[in-house]
Amino acid sequence: MNFSYNWLQDHFDTTLPTPNELGVSVGLHSFELEGTEEAPHGDTLIDWDVLPNRSSDALCYQGVAREIGAVLDIPYKQWSFAGVADATFDDSFKTSDFITLSVDDLGLVKRATKRLALDVQVGPSPTWLVERLEAIGQKSINNVVDITNYVMWETGQPVHAFDFDKLAGEQNTKQVDIRLATSDELVTDLTGAEHVLTSDMLVIADSEKALDIAGVKGGLGSGVDENTTRVMLSACSFDFQNIRNTARRLKLHTDASKRFENEVPLNKIDHAMQQFAYLMQELAGARVSSEIVDTNPGLPEQKPINVSVSTTNRILGLELARDEIVNKLERIGCIVSEGEEEFTVTPPFERLDMTFAGDAIEEIGRLYGYENLDAVLPSEGFVLPQISLLQKGMRAASDRLVALGFYEAKTRTLGASGTVELLNPLTKKAGLLRDHLVGDLLAKADKNLMHSDEPRLFEIGKIFTGITDGVIDEQWNFAGVIGKRKIKEKNKQDHFLQTKGVVESVCEAMGIIDLVFRADTTHDSVAKVMLGEVEIGCIGVNWWELNFSNMIKSVNHTVSYNKPSRFPKIDRDVAVFVPVEKTVKEVHNLISNLLPDETQSCELFDVFEKEDKKSFAFRMVFQSDTETLSDEWANNVMNPIYKALEKEGYEIR
Amino acid sequence: MTFIDVTRPGTKQKSGNLHIISKTIREIEDIFMRLGFEVAEGPEVEDEWHNFDALNVPKNHPARDMQDTFWIKGVDKTVLRTHTSGVQNRAMMAKKNPPIRVIAPGRVFRNENTDATHEAQFHQCEGLMVGESISMANLKGILLEFLKNFFDNDEVNLRLRPGYFPFVEPGMEVDVTCTTCGGNDAVCNVCKGSGWIEVLGAGMVHPHVLASAGIDSKKYQGFAFGMGIERLIMLRYGVDDIRDFYDGDIPFIKQF
Numbered sequence: 001m002n003f004s005y006n007w008l009q010d011h012f013d014t015t016l017p018t019p020n021e022l023g024v025s026v027g028l029h030s031f032e033l034e035g036t037e038e039a040p041h042g043d044t045l046i047d048w049d050v051l052p053n054r055s056s057d058a059l060c061y062q063g064v065a066r067e068i069g070a071v072l073d074i075p076y077k078q079w080s081f082a083g084v085a086d087a088t089f090d091d092s093f094k095t096s097d098f099i100t101l102s103v104d105d106l107g108l109v110k111r112a113t114k115r116l117a118l119d120v121q122v123g124p125s126p127t128w129l130v131e132r133l134e135a136i137g138q139k140s141i142n143n144v145v146d147i148t149n150y151v152m153w154e155t156g157q158p159v160h161a162f163d164f165d166k167l168a169g170e171q172n173t174k175q176v177d178i179r180l181a182t183s184d185e186l187v188t189d190l191t192g193a194e195h196v197l198t199s200d201m202l203v204i205a206d207s208e209k210a211l212d213i214a215g216v217k218g219g220l221g222s223g224v225d226e227n228t229t230r231v232m233l234s235a236c237s238f239d240f241q242n243i244r245n246t247a248r249r250l251k252l253h254t255d256a257s258k259r260f261e262n263e264v265p266l267n268k269i270d271h272a273m274q275q276f277a278y279l280m281q282e283l284a285g286a287r288v289s290s291e292i293v294d295t296n297p298g299l300p301e302q303k304p305i306n307v308s309v310s311t312t313n314r315i316l317g318l319e320l321a322r323d324e325i326v327n328k329l330e331r332i333g334c335i336v337s338e339g340e341e342e343f344t345v346t347p348p349f350e351r352l353d354m355t356f357a358g359d360a361i362e363e364i365g366r367l368y369g370y371e372n373l374d375a376v377l378p379s380e381g382f383v384l385p386q387i388s389l390l391q392k393g394m395r396a397a398s399d400r401l402v403a404l405g406f407y408e409a410k411t412r413t414l415g416a417s418g419t420v421e422l423l424n425p426l427t428k429k430a431g432l433l434r435d436h437l438v439g440d441l442l443a444k445a446d447k448n449l450m451h452s453d454e455p456r457l458f459e460i461g462k463i464f465t466g467i468t469d470g471v472i473d474e475q476w477n478f479a480g481v482i483g484k485r486k487i488k489e490k491n492k493q494d495h496f497l498q499t500k501g502v503v504e505s506v507c508e509a510m511g512i513i514d515l516v517f518r519a520d521t522t523h524d525s526v527a528k529v530m531l532g533e534v535e536i537g538c539i540g541v542n543w544w545e546l547n548f549s550n551m552i553k554s555v556n557h558t559v560s561y562n563k564p565s566r567f568p569k570i571d572r573d574v575a576v577f578v579p580v581e582k583t584v585k586e587v588h589n590l591i592s593n594l595l596p597d598e599t600q601s602c603e604l605f606d607v608f609e610k611e612d613k614k615s616f617a618f619r620m621v622f623q624s625d626t627e628t629l630s631d632e633w634a635n636n637v638m639n640p641i642y643k644a645l646e647k648e649g650y651e652i653r
Numbered sequence: 654m655t656f657i658d659v660t661r662p663g664t665k666q667k668s669g670n671l672h673i674i675s676k677t678i679r680e681i682e683d684i685f686m687r688l689g690f691e692v693a694e695g696p697e698v699e700d701e702w703h704n705f706d707a708l709n710v711p712k713n714h715p716a717r718d719m720q721d722t723f724w725i726k727g728v729d730k731t732v733l734r735t736h737t738s739g740v741q742n743r744a745m746m747a748k749k750n751p752p753i754r755v756i757a758p759g760r761v762f763r764n765e766n767t768d769a770t771h772e773a774q775f776h777q778c779e780g781l782m783v784g785e786s787i788s789m790a791n792l793k794g795i796l797l798e799f800l801k802n803f804f805d806n807d808e809v810n811l812r813l814r815p816g817y818f819p820f821v822e823p824g825m826e827v828d829v830t831c832t833t834c835g836g837n838d839a840v841c842n843v844c845k846g847s848g849w850i851e852v853l854g855a856g857m858v859h860p861h862v863l864a865s866a867g868i869d870s871k872k873y874q875g876f877a878f879g880m881g882i883e884r885l886i887m888l889r890y891g892v893d894d895i896r897d898f899y900d901g902d903i904p905f906i907k908q909f
């Protein structure tokens with residue numbers, strides 16, 4: 001909120017620091033400083049961000065002046081000019097003889113007060129009032145309207161002036177109701193705009209019609225003009241949730257509704273009425289009745305809070321003495337009881353935010369100054385942090401991918417495909433929670449073809465696959481893409497092997513061993529990826545998408561050490577022609593079954609097709625821990641293999 | 654002897670890179686792990702209780718209505734988490750007894766229109782430390798250690814100001830020395846001449862938050878803090894549009 005520096009100065013006899021200095025001091029101890037700017041009449045505006053917890057007391061000059069007094073530790077004056085507190089009013093007529101007030105008993109009207117002013121002279125406002133209002137960007141209308149405006153900014157309590165003679169009823173007796181609107185009831189506001197109300201909105205009404213939208217905006221028909229002589233002063237308080245709903249639904253956010261939405265303490269009505277009536281007498285020559293019609297004069301009292309010196313110091317990490325603590329609490333208007341170690345603190349009534357010891361400790365801390373706290377490392381409770389499997393797995397997988405030339409992308413969770421839906425999406429295109437990652441990655445890879453011939457991207461992120469028994473199924477997925485300009489049919493096998501190699505490499509880096517690929521073409525894919533018998537996702541020609549949560553579960557970091565042999569290796573190759581429909585696995589199994597314990601590896605190293613058959617070439621490596629293997633030994637191993645292959649009808653090359 | 658031209662560029666090797674968000678989260682994790690914090694993780698779709706109630710966010714708080722929060726269709730009281738604070742509750746529940754030192758990095762969501770500084774999704778890292786005597790001075794101590802390490806600068810200082818978050822009391826905003834100008838440039842476009850940049854929210858954990866995790870708030874106390882990852886990166890490297898983080902553009906990812 002923008003505060004006029006000169007207006008704030010009205011609350012102090014001592015000269016305040018410069019606007020910038022004041023802005024920073026209050027910024028460090030109370031409300032964030034958003035900036036300062038020059039204003040009309042040689043004034044300066046200081047913009048402090050008053051947060052919701054302080055809206056009840058500090059969206060007004062009285063509240064912020066109190067705050068400045070506490071921060072700078074200087075005396076402040078509640079009233080911006082003398083004479084308000086001990087003002088006297090007219091005993092010769094009673095408000096209640098003219099006005100009958102009734103409110104709906106639904107608890108939505110927390111308090112309503114009315115007061116009558118006679119012999120009102122409507123005219124221009126004095127220069128000082130015009131200057132204060134213009135400095136904060138408010139237009140001067142006439143003295144009565146300006147007074148209501150001034151009182152709201154001063155006290156934080158919105159007030160309103162009704163032209164008594166415009167109310168329906170007898171000349172000298174009027175009925176005023178604060179009630180719920182009827183369905184579709186119309187109210188024309190001060191600016192002439194018409195609003196259609198619903199039956200849960202509050203209105204202030206005379207015996208015939210709604211006059212204004214309670215707590216939000218005054219109506220056109222009952223306002224003060226140059227002919228007004230009798231004024232009904234009005235100050236009320238409403239259920240803050242109700243006003244918030246009304247303002248939001250009517251899209252009518254006013255200075256009054258902003259205050260009511262944040263709950264205005266009921267006692268503020270007393271301050272506002274006092275200043276309102278006083279100014280009507282001083283600036284509009286009115287006679288104001290000393291009697292206030294009040295629906296709820298029994299006011300809530302602040303509950304005392306238990307505070308102790310030791311708790312305060314324990315939370316703040318300080319060693320403050322009782323006197324230092326009490327001094328700070330009294331500066332903000334608290335009443336502190338007797339008691340050396342423990343005492344009670346009664347906050348001023350405006351401070352609806354202060355309800356337990358933590359609130360009081362905050363006041364002590366910020367007035368002491370957070371900048372004066374030492375930075376101390378904790379001396380208790382060090383436990384060696386555990387590294388989670390997820391954290392380990394993510395780091396292992398992504399580090400390996402980066403080494404393989406992949407870039408990590410982060411794509412958006414909300415998009416146009418998925419199964420879990422938002423109730424209130426920003427746009428239709430972002431109304432679903434993603435249920436896979438690879439679609440977006442493929443699109444991003446395509447876009448990257450302008451920068452790179454073969455853009456490699458991956459992502460590890462959350463996906464949402466459905467709803468089971470009212471709970472969203474959420475899991476970590478892991479996807480990657482090797483971008484291609486064009487995938488030719490004859491290159492598919494090679495591309496696939498490249499992709500498969502990446503997945504294998506990542507699994508190896510993570511410590512996942514039982515990886516199996518099973519041919520499957522259901523999702524434009526080439527194979528299902530299995531961990532043992534558990535399906536964890538699928539792989540295509542140039543992409544993969546796997547359930548990372550499941551992968552993490554199969555990580556196995558146990559290492560079984562084998563002492564390297566001191567004896568030389570010996571190797572043998574075998575190449576066979578087989579029918580085209582035979583897989584590597586079938587032939588490999590046949591050979592593997594006949595291999596001795598000394599076998600280190602048996603790997604495919606060449607494949608080609610020739611007419612109606614294809615050739616597989618395998619290389620076997622043998623090594624013993626106890627002796628040097630001879631050619632004869634190797635021949636004895638290979639002979640049964642050749643026989644078995646021939647028996648299957650394969651032609652050995 | 655063969656002439657070897659050493660000025661020719663080395664043969665290009667395959668190279669990739671982590672996303673700067675992952676790199677930054679790792680950096681933050683590593684610093685806090687050295688300070689004894691564990692890294693915790695939780696669901697991105699949260700129930701209303703974990704996202705709001707357990708964190709002392711009042712029933713009528715504006716954050717609970719449609720304006721700021723994405724709600725899930727077809728499931729009661731379920732939201733895309735608006736902060737990672739729900740993880741704190743789970744971590745406290747899991748630990749049962751302090752000492753607790755945990756950070757929770759992760760993706761969060763706000764129902765906001767997208768522009769250069771706003772995204773419906775972004776990343777946060779929140780932290781929590783609870784013990785018998787964990788004070789605000791300790792909060793300052795831990796955060797100062799973190800910021801010095803993160804900005805790799807021993808001269809870095811921090812400044813606490815009052816702030817308001819329902820889950821802490823007292824609550825505060827944390828400013829760090831402007832690393833661009835060191836507070837010596839009246840027209841610095843990073844700190845606007847103030848010498849300080851707001852980087853974290855923090856405070857002493859509200860007793861209700863401890864109680865909702867079954868921790869005796871008479872015996873234990875502690876602090877919590879939170880920071881926006883993208884914001885830190887934007888400040889550190891001068892990235893000027895938050896949307897760039899999610900475009901999957903290799904020239905963007907490559908640079909960091």
Ligand SMILES: [Zn+2]
Pocket residue numbers: 831832833834835836837838841842843844845846847848849
């Ligand atoms: Zn700067």
